[in-house]
Amino acid sequence: MKKQSSFNLLFIIAVAGIIALSLMLLRAPKSVPATADSKEFSAERAYEHIKNIAQSPHMIGTEEHSKVRQYIQSELLKLGVETQIQQTTAIYEFRGVARAGFVQNIIATIKGNESKKSVLIVGHYDSQPNTPGAADDGSAVAAMLEAARALKQNTITKNDIIFLFTDAEEVGLLGAKAFVDENQLTDKIGIVLNIEARGNKGPSITFEVSPENGWIMREFIKAVPYPIAHSIAYEVYKILPNDTDFTIFKKNGISGFNTALTDGYATYHSPTDKPENLSLASMQHHGSYIMGIAKHFGNIDISQTKSKDVVFFNIFGYMMVLYPVSLNIVLLIFVSLLFAFYIFIGIRKRRITPLKVILGIFVFIISLALIVGFAYLLQKGIIKKYPHYTLHYYWNFYNIKHYFVAFTAFSVAIFAFVYTLLNKKPGLDNLFAGSLFVSFVAMFALQKYFPTGSYLFIIPLIFIILANIICFLMNFDEKHSKKIFYTIQFIMLIPVISLFVPLIKLFYVVFGLKLIFAGVILTVILSGYLLMVLGSFINYRKWLLTFGALLIGIVFLITGHITSKYSEKQPLLSNVMYCLDTDNNKAYWVSENLKTDEWNQQFFTEAEKKALTEIYPFSEKLRLVDSAPILDMPRPEIFIESDSTTFNGRKVELCIKSNRDAQYFEIFIHKSALLSELKINNQIVTLKEFYDIGNSEYYSIYYFGIYEKGCRLSLNCDSKDKIELFIAEKKMGLPLPDGFKPKPEYVISDKDYNSNLSLIKSSWVL
DSSP, X not given: OHHHHHHXXXXXXXXXXXXXXXXXXXXXXXXXXXXXXXXXXOHHHHHHHHHXXXXXXXXXXXXXXXXXXXXXHHHHHHHTOEEEEEEEEEEEEETXXXXXXXXXXXXXXXXXXXXXXXXXXXXXXXXXTTOOOTXXXXXXXXXXXXXXXXXXXXXXXXXXXXXXXXXXXTTTSHHHHXXXXXXXXXXXXXXXXXXXXXXXXXXXXXXXXXXXXXXXXXXXXXXXXSOOBOHHHHHHHHXXXXXXXXXXXXXXXXXXXXXXXXXXXXGTTSTTOOGGGSOHHHXXXXXXXXXHHHHHHTTSXXXXXXXXXXXXXXXXXXXXXXXXXXHHHHHHHHHHXXXXXXXXXHHHTTSOOHHHXXXXXXXXXXXXXXXXXXXXXXXXXXXXXXGGGGGSGGGOXXXXXXXXXXXXXXXXXXXXXXXXXXXXXXXXXXXHHHHHXXXXXXXXXXXXXXXXXXXXXXXXXXXXXXXXXXXXXXXXXXXXXXXXHHHHHHHHHHHHXXXXXXXXXXXXXXXXXXXXXXXXXXXXXXXXXXXXXXXXHHHHOTTHHXXXXXXXXXXXXXXXXXXXXXXXXXXXEEOOEEEEETTTTEEEEEESSSSOOTTGGGXXXXXXXXXXTTTOTTOOSEEEEEEOOOOXXXXXXXXXXXXXXXXXXXXXXXXXXXXXXXXXXXXXXXXXXXXXXXXXTTEEOOOHHHHOXXXXXXXXXXXXXXXXXXXXXEEEESOOSOOEEEEEEEEESOOOOTTOOOOOTTEEEOSSSSXXXXXXXXXXXX
């Protein structure tokens, strides 16, 4: 009896070891020191660039932005790399809004022997307004500079290697749009690699690839030494409202890869995205992608890069599996036959019965519902207790991993409790068959809606069903042939665990506390696959897993509480902007957050929660608004350069300039002007939706990178009436009148474009 119990413990430890190993293997490679061979990529060498690039926020239109551009240019000049600057006005029309700006892309080319096609490496050098941007996207810029240096030391490739440092990515992908629309090099591009960061640590993950990706993914596996890529990630990314520079290239039919850091989400677009918080291992992973892609695709024919899509995923760390998506049908049929035979032989051997299997289906569904319901209540409780978590993207506070562990542990505890309680009546084999049936049905749903993601069920079901068929046929069970039974189960669970566990972690990291249910659901599915492990726990110590997981959940919930306070190391995001309405000579303090904090409450002593119609007449979004002192700030100016009548309307050319070096204009022209054509710096706005008079009262234009030239507009109107327009001019930096306290060390400016700034609204009738 003691030997049998010891083997249960050995099985449990072995499975736990595979889980731990799977987590450990999901990592970035070790950084290479600065003393390494000059032909190698070194994260330590790249980090020296980070320290220069990410000293301060460098949004387009700022002095720091110009300094970063000049630094990149000077470093490329030192390397002797052929460099050019593309200066132009770019327009990217999105959801009826024309986003435009004066962009300055940096294009560096390492010439190949043949130069017929080119490999394009892309990273943006602008930052969001309140962040130094060490990771986003300084990590890409620094990696590209170090890779350019290393590649210059290597043998010349056949194809050109082009490094494109794009401008104005953060404000609307404007640099990439300008390059694709205007640069002659676009036609030569065979492959593009875009490097991004949505965090500051962890592995660099290829989360998106272009359509018809069969050929490029087969070559990708050969090219990259530490590849991490899942086709399910791309399926999920497609339904999220996110874009990167890669979006522009993909829309233009260019093949390639989109790679990013995803861990450390709390620093994303935050003032905490500093050089000292960036992982060198992550930088090394960036570099491995750039070097691998450049060397491999730089030496093969990349004139034909399209072929039918493939399914791809990682197991055992960097090991990748790839097969044609068309093979899914064969695999679905194979799994269906396996499952039918599994049920047949199980009934024949009297290991399962149909009614008890049906009961097992309901038990699994009810368990899933209970766990998701508990996760929902726990999530709401956490947010109610710590509302400052919601200030971060997807509610990812700095201590988020405590909650990842807690939610996982509680999910396992509830699952183990239900199945331990019901184990004897239906029997573990029947409960197992019921849980597998749910995965079997889900497999077809995934195939229909996310075809390259159906492997998530296909692969585990093949191994697990095969394990159980073998045990049924050979009459192996946990009572009479424990060693061989658990050995078979363990061997077949290895690929299942190595596939699922990293994905659970990835889903937690990507979706955070706000969408914690993604990771929780995957945890429940994996728990269903590991039911035989639960059986081993039951045989060893009946309630060990239930109470052990419960204890772990409580411990990490407590550590989450202990680490939940903001401090200098975990600063609080605070949102305030100053708005001056020059039309009515009134000023306001405004916050996007409806609750005040310890610092910004000084601005909102008599605040209202209302739409900011004083600045934006069409606004419906609730903000916190309070009166503010009127500060002496020069309003922008409009210069009419020409004004003429046409057969049925007017043509007006004007220039808007800032008198205080602001970074951008929000320009709103009343639709009574009936615009038939709008040009911004002689570039035509082509989006039909922009000219639609039914969507809103105003034509909306966001213009970035004002500089000394300002913004020129050419209006062709189908009306001779007066043209009504107003401008909201924004300049980064919050003016702090006498009597107001500056931010303490534990408070930082909020992310994005409506915090830590001054806004001046001015109206004109032309």
